[in-house]
Amino acid sequence: QVQLVESGGGLVQAGGSLRLSCAASGRTFNNYAMGWFRQAPGKEREFVAVISRSGGTTYNAGSVKGRFAISRDNAKNTVYLQMNSLKPEDTAVYYCAVRIGNSNYDPNEYNYWGQGTQVTVSS
Numbered sequence: 001q002v003q004l005v006e007s008g009g010g011l012v013q014a015g016g017s018l019r020l021s022c023a024a025s026g027r028t029f030n031n032y033a034m035g036w037f038r039q040a041p042g043k044e045r046e047f048v049a050v051i052s053r054s055g056g057t058t059y060n061a062g063s064v065k066g067r068f069a070i071s072r073d074n075a076k077n078t079v080y081l082q083m084n085s086l087k088p089e090d091t092a093v094y095y096c097a098v099r100i101g102n103s104n105y106d107p108n109e110y111n112y113w114g115q116g117t118q119v120t121v122s123s
Contacts, residue, residue: 002026002112009117022096038092
């Protein structure tokens with residue numbers, strides 16, 4: 001079992017920045033690639049970013065490329081999502097999860113979801 005707790009969400013104006021954190025406990029954290037997803041009201045859960053076990057490889061969704069950056073600190077069992085140049089369309093609940101399958105983009109390939117943290121971007 002892995003327990004994940006997200007934090008760092010909030011209300012920010014367009015163009016602003018937020019840094020989300022996802023603290024993990026349970027099984028060895030650095031055995032897993034980790035991902036961030038988001039879900040806006042009435043929409044499906046959407047892939048945002050993923051990072052490899054070592055942190056050496058990352059992939060971002062096209063909608064956030066150049067604005068968001070995923071990182072991890074295995075000594076602290078924490079994965080981060082730095083979000084810059086935020087837009088109103090980034091408003092959503094953001095979740096972190098453990099990747100247990102092969103696909104970066106499919107939420108069904110992830111498990112041990114956190115409870116989520118709300119990000120609201122005002123125009």
